[in-house]
Amino acid sequence: MSGRRGGRTVARVRNAVAWTLVSLVGLAACDAAPAAPAAPRAVVDVPAVVDVSAVVDVPVAVDAPAPRECDTPDACDWIEPYQREVIGRLAGREEVAPGVTLAHRASVAERAAARAYLRDALAARGLDVSLRAYATGQNVVASLPATAGATAAARIVVGAHYDSVPAGPGAADDGTGVAIVLAAARYLAELPRRDHPVDFVLFDQEEVGLVGSAVYAGALREQEAAVDSVHCFDMVSFDGDGDGAVELWSPSAGLEDLYRLHGTPRGIPIRAVTFASSDHQSFLRRGFAAVGVGEEFVGGDHTPHYHRATDTFDRIDFAYLGRITHLALDVLADRVVD
């Protein structure tokens, strides 16, 4: 990708990067894929030219839009390292901030540390991020506008919860859903055309009664916001029987077909079931079109580490998570263009 960039643009982008990287400490590290051992000169050339997708949306003069990192989900080789980075930090495998390692994301202090990291991660992709406080918590909301020329259209909401139970680090629940939302933000931000604006929302306090999503959905209802559809991801970590299937929880009309349309060519069985115990329910009960997406929690093929101290990074099936992430990106990229 760096090879296609013109010299003049590179120079400007390098300037942008010089100051942007200052605020990107965590993400720069995260994007530097630990792939092949780098030749010494790569240290000089690679980071500045490759790690600049976030710069595209920064108000710095660049002659032309930077090339997309990848044009299809399958071509996005950043997805797995990025998701490992996100889940590793959320689930206490690595520090979430200097000197801070999370044992879980249930206490006030740990939820604050988690959302500060997530806010910065989304801002680093050029999104407009806000923390929306309510009485007992805060949701992280990142807004991605429609592209120029699109008429005002109903928004798409992509969500997951960032809190965990006190019992464990919540790598699967719901580090995996958060990792899908962040990958979707990074991918959709680079689409050349979006007819719908997209809100990426990381909910607080799902584990104590869908609190954050109820507040967010309630606000949408109060504003009479136009909403196209809501896609919530919760626990995509485990495929014990190896069938690759994903569950759709209580999908609204049309959404099951949409997932099936993109799942079938990928060989991903789509199993629609009735299930209310996750954030999608906050939207359904307020009349929005919504769906929850997760491993087969209802079907019984789900992680044995659910809500336990053993819900750790090393138990995540990253290949399965990657396949479902690809499906999610296909679905969302389809839906965002009319």
Ligand SMILES: [Zn+2]
């Ligand atoms: Zn969950």
